[in-house]
Amino acid sequence: MSRTLVIGAAGQLGIELVLALQAQEGIANVDISDIRVPAHNEVMKSRFLHLDATDEGAVFKILEEGRYDAVYHLAAMLSAIGEKKPIAAWDLNMQSLLHVLEAAKEGWVKRIFWPSSIAVFGPQTTRKHVPQNALLDPTTVYGISKQAGEYWCRYYHEKYGVDVRSVRYPGLIGHRSLPGGGTTDYAVDIYHAAHARERYGCFLQADTALPMMYMDDAVRGTLELMAAPADSIQVRTSYNLSAMSFAPNEIAESIRQHIPSFEIDYVPDERQTIALSWPESIADDAARADWGWKPRILLPEMTQLMLDAIANQSLEVQD
Ligand code: AKB
Numbered sequence: 001m002s003r004t005l006v007i008g009a010a011g012q013l014g015i016e017l018v019l020a021l022q023a024q025e026g027i028a029n030v031d032i033s034d035i036r037v038p039a040h041n042e043v044m045k046s047r048f049l050h051l052d053a054t055d056e057g058a059v060f061k062i063l064e065e066g067r068y069d070a071v072y073h074l075a076a077m078l079s080a081i082g083e084k085k086p087i088a089a090w091d092l093n094m095q096s097l098l099h100v101l102e103a104a105k106e107g108w109v110k111r112i113f114w115p116s117s118i119a120v121f122g123p124q125t126t127r128k129h130v131p132q133n134a135l136l137d138p139t140t141v142y143g144i145s146k147q148a149g150e151y152w153c154r155y156y157h158e159k160y161g162v163d164v165r166s167v168r169y170p171g172l173i174g175h176r177s178l179p180g181g182g183t184t185d186y187a188v189d190i191y192h193a194a195h196a197r198e199r200y201g202c203f204l205q206a207d208t209a210l211p212m213m214y215m216d217d218a219v220r221g222t223l224e225l226m227a228a229p230a231d232s233i234q235v236r237t238s239y240n241l242s243a244m245s246f247a248p249n250e251i252a253e254s255i256r257q258h259i260p261s262f263e264i265d266y267v268p269d270e271r272q273t274i275a276l277s278w279p280e281s282i283a284d285d286a287a288r289a290d291w292g293w294k295p296r297i298l299l300p301e302m303t304q305l306m307l308d309a310i311a312n313q314s315l316e317v318q319d
Contacts, residue, residue: 007059007071007072007075007100009034010034012172012178019042020220020223022046031047032048037050049062056099056102063103070111071104076142079271083274089141089145104156104163104164114153116167117142118169131240146238167222171187171210172184174215174218186202194262199263200252201267202265202267208276210280211245216297221241221295251299252264
């Protein structure tokens with residue numbers, strides 16, 4: 001029987017990964033932890049362990065007692081909010097990772113998943129089809145912490161044999177949970193506004209294209225990476241992962257195929273500068289070659305899925 005812990009279970013990705021892991025491993029085999037209680041009834045069917053992931057003693061206690069086969073360490077402060085609290089973002093993002101890596105070095109964890117991000121790239125990186133070994137040039141504290149984290153992961157793997165695996169997620173778009181504090185958050189918010197028949201004020205410019213991924217693809221890819229044989233994982237920093245790339249005017253147009261009256265204004269704020277520092281698209285050949293990654297959902301289908309799911313959720317809430 002395999003035992004799993006998700007750290008950061010209350011976040012956008014945490015909620016989705018917990019649901020998938022519960023289905024794959026069985027609810028009783030998945031423990032969840034966060035500094036706040038996840039606002040999701042199904043997720044809360046797993047055993048909840050309150051955890052401040054920056055607290056070394058608390059992380060060690062949970063991991064030494066739990067002896068998990070897999071730990072998904074997702075706790076992090078994202079790009080936009082990280083710029084408002086740079087030292088707190090660095091502390092959370094780095095300390096928590098080092099605590100989990102140290103616990104794995106002690107032999108208390110068999111396999112770790114830790115997410116990196118397209119935020120490791122920056123203005124000096126090629127803008128399109130960024131290769132796996134492109135120049136990393138982060139401009140945000142979040143990106144700097146992800147770059148450093150990638151090298152810590154490789155260090156612990158090479159030096160201590162820790163089996164830690166990672167992908168550089170693009171913006172993630174799902175309907176079960178809301179993102180918080182990221183630069184790509186608009187691509188989730190826009191669907192909720194469209195469903196509510198509200199005019200949407202987008203914080204990025206119309207033509208700022210970014211790499212994006214539907215949540216189901218991200219979760220499936222993550223589980224596939226974690227299930228792959230250890231010797232097939234050639235990249236021990238973090239894998240580029242790609243699905244689609246679009247700008248706000250393209251997602252708005254795709255929504256108009258379903259809601260012709262949908263209107264959008266462009267009111268760029270400080271997140272525009274972050275978005276412009278990131279690439280438009282990513283090449284993920286290494287992930288495809290090493291562990292068979294392949295995205296399934298592109299923009300038109302995602303729009304259909306998002307609008308249908310949000311409509312169903314709001315019906316369930318009314319019932
Ligand atoms: C963010 O916008 O900060 C995140 C990311 C791309 O890592 N969604």
